[in-house]
Amino acid sequence: MNISYEGSISFTQFINEQSEVVNPLPEWALVDKVLVHYYQQMVIARQFDNKAIALQRTGQLGTYASSAGCEAIDIVIASLMHKEDVLVPYYRNHAMQMVRGMKLSEILLYWGGDERGNSSPAQREDFPNCVPIATQCLHACGIASAIKIRNQQRATVSILGDGATSKGDFMEALNVAGVWQLPVVFIINNNQWAISVPRALQSIAPTLAQKALAAGIRGEQVDGNDVVALHQSVEQALQRAREGKGPTLIEAVSYRLSDHTTADDATRYRHPDALKMGWDKEPIKRLRNYLHGQGWWHESDETQWLQHSSALIQDAVDQYLDTPPQPVSSMFDYLYAELPLQLKKQREAAISRSEKEASS
């Protein structure tokens, strides 16, 4: 018997959960600049997350999907993307959107039930949050096709959860990205949970990255709580995409430190010990301990930065809470480039209903 195909999946890690260096660091990670920057951004993301959950709990925000645990993934990827690259997120990527230039108040506006949170000028050609699972992977392939047709040197990044890898859209996206050699990078935030369903019940495949091999494209696993590992893998994948060398699937192994959303209660299905293990591996503490060890970040820096980010977030909250809702006509104004006659009539009716309600 001959072997028709054999493949393997690498796992990249530089700084482990004890904050020890386990592989020789790349040159950029031998100095403080980038690592400190990543750390600072992650702290803002975590504080923002805590604030958003508090807003939801006090009735000031809608159902919110926490990003606790995927800060490293989001911050590193978004930092490495060029402005003209295109981000096609799912619904847990507030930190990416922040790094891409969205105001935190705009992100809150989205979760506060306002479509203007999808229309920040900073989003440029980025897609809005994608709610139907895994569908964004195919939009990314369409964007990447346009980039390829026009011979541009841009990359498309699509991010998804581990549950999304069970959907046809994901496999279809890997397949077409391979056969057309599209400039796209797929990142799985494998946070081990799809609401209550654990990773082990999604697929018997030992890694999710190996699904790439079936599509004939590059697949690899990285420690999703290690900013250095993420940086190395993602930078290379983006570079390959921009150079027309084809797609990559990166499975970033992380852990969801939160409930699925504020509408969920993970204590119904997750053992506290499992969560504790997640906290032991989490990205922020890991990097802080490393930076402390290197003498690149001190308690005073921490205090100062927490104050800075608190103020930043409070400003965003104030701005969000001060934003008046859209006029009722906005339900109609973006439905079509040119509103059909019947809808014009409904629009008028909606405006008068709204005015009547306001005056009564």
Added chain:
Amino acid sequence: MSGQEAICMVEAINLALHHAMRNDNDVIVLGEDVGTNGGVFRATVGLKENFGIKRVMDTPLAENMIAGLSIGMAAQGLKPIAEIQFMGFIFPAMEHIVCHAARLRNRTRGRLSCPLVIRAPYGGGIHAPEHHSESTEAIFAQIPGLRVVIPSSPQRAYGLLLSAIQNPDPVIFLEPKRIYRSQNQIVEDNGHTLPLDTCFTLREGNDISLISWGSMIKETLEAASLLAEEGIQCEVIDVATMNPLDRETILASVGKTGRCVIIQEAPLNCSVGSEIASILACEALLDLRAPIARVGGYDTVMPYFRLENQYMPQTDQIIDAAKRTMEFD
């Protein structure tokens, strides 16, 4: 080619596709078998040869993927024309059509848009395999953000398809394949478009309005001719755009005649015809001199082809319905 030779609907569609691709580099075509094979109905013949494989793409076999890809392309400013080989296979793509294509402009407050056309042959009458003969236009007509267009002649197919391609929003363009090759017309390749929000009055008459679309226009026009021989002057309206529906033309016609028959191939239940009847009931009750009559498919699964002709509405059913309506006092 000036198009002086009379051509059939599928050739007119091909002519419009060539015209659009020639005049706008952002127009691209994708789908299963649309390249080398020129489409299973030959609607895309010659496009690959004329415009190359970068703009005419044979895709992997996945309808959901075709729709999802088209949305990404459209958001980048391309104008994708995706072919779904048969409307019976469009359902994997529904999530992308309904949840994304139809909503992208709205949910980004106009930051992104989705100028895309999805073409699909639909309808019965050609003795096709299972899943190749249904008429499910109403499913799409209910979705806010979509336009749903059905041509009924070569000339209208040409003009409506060009409009659909130029339209900045997603258009579901359903092609009645039973009449793909049944009628030849001179189609000038002049780039003239037809409106996507207007019914076409194909025949004027004062006695009764016959309202139809797609392949049933053929039987409806036949019925109108035969009824004319008996002194009944029918007004024949081709609805053409299922969404947005041109209520004004329909209401004006029924306002004039006071009588109407709605003719469709689709099952009657919750259909475009139901909506037209509802509009007439709500807004033209006092104009009506007889109850609205409806001729259409049964509310059954489209039968496999040995019983197909028992399902498809026939000319004499339209004539009978029109006469009953005329006789009502």
